[in-house]
Amino acid sequence: MHMPETLKDPKKIAIMLLKATALPDEQVFMELAAPKYTTVDYYRMACHMLFECQRCGKCCTSGDPIRLRPEDAAALAKHLKIPLNKAIKKYTIPDPEKPGALDFKHTKPCKFYDVSATGCKLYAARPWSCRIFPFLGIYGSDEQVIVNKSCPGSMKTMEILTAALKEVRAKMEFSAPGLTEVRQNKELLRAVLESV
């Protein structure tokens, strides 16, 4: 994802995050259709904003389970231009830990990993779990950000964000925002999530 340089500044992102989480979504997005995100979700979004993938390929070759939601399986079938039942049979297995869920069948490496290009052949249709990697967790819940330790850069991202938040708070560089400002900052972070 390409971000303007100003939005790669950890302090600016920390201020954005503090403003975005000054009020809960329930008080800001009155539209029924707007998804409700938790404070933890906004931390994940800020991490995505700071994160820079090193294209090491570990996440696509390590063998960790890669879960597919029903819509991911449908997107896979559409991308491959094959019927859904064929895509499920050929590329997935039942998730041993979650009844009814599916995992990719091949993960060492993933069937869709392009070794020569160190990239994903399925990029536009890759599953949600690949999109939100390495800052995993269930969106809409208070489940903490799960950082994948096998991913170089992800731990660093958390360190940078934590340090920036500490600095901003210590120097009182953050003033309580009004409703409009909270909404604007939430929308900036939400745009990051929508573009991963």
Ligand code: SF4
């Ligand atoms: S493990 Fe992390 S740094 Fe490596 S390719 Fe995956 S997301 Fe990028």
Ligand code: SF4
């Ligand atoms: S679908 Fe793409 S991003 Fe996801 S594990 Fe496979 S190669 Fe990697």
